[in-house]
Amino acid sequence: MVKNAHFRLKVESVPSLDLSFYAEESLEYELKPSLHISEIPLAIFKTPLGPLQLLVKYLKEQQMPFSEIASLLHRSYRTIWLSYQQGKMTSLEYSSVQEALPLSIFSKELSTLESIVVYLKQFYSYAQISRLLNKDQRTIWTIYQRAIKK
Secondary structure, eight states: OOTTGGGOOOGGGSOOOOOGGGOGGGOOOOOOOOOOOOEEEGGGGGSSSOHHHHHHHHHHHTTOOHHHHHHHHTOOHHHHHHHHHHHTTSOOOOOSSSOEEEGGGOOSSSOHHHHHHHHHHTTSOHHHHHHHHTOOHHHHHHHHHHHHHO
């Protein structure tokens, strides 16, 4: 006699499932137009939150899903979700007419702030970048030096 025989399922007692609904040709997909945001306002980085939290909060406020934000920023879904949770109580203030950063500058190899500083260094001095990001000039220099070593 088999122990715990009452937990065993009999195959013939399971009703057959109609899987025709799941056939590939019977599915109709309604594609939602993806929200295409190509630039981020530079002024959001003056808020005293971390750069990733600010970036995620801004993109989420633009109705972008976490999965799309994660793929754009080359970060995991959990990292994006946690960044949003940490920064969602802060309000972002920015005007519509201002300088903007392209989303294409963010990479897996550099941190969010390193990506921003490396991009801005092409156009501005350390002092100008520090005023734009509301950070100390020496911090900007350190971030840039670390980024170019990577």
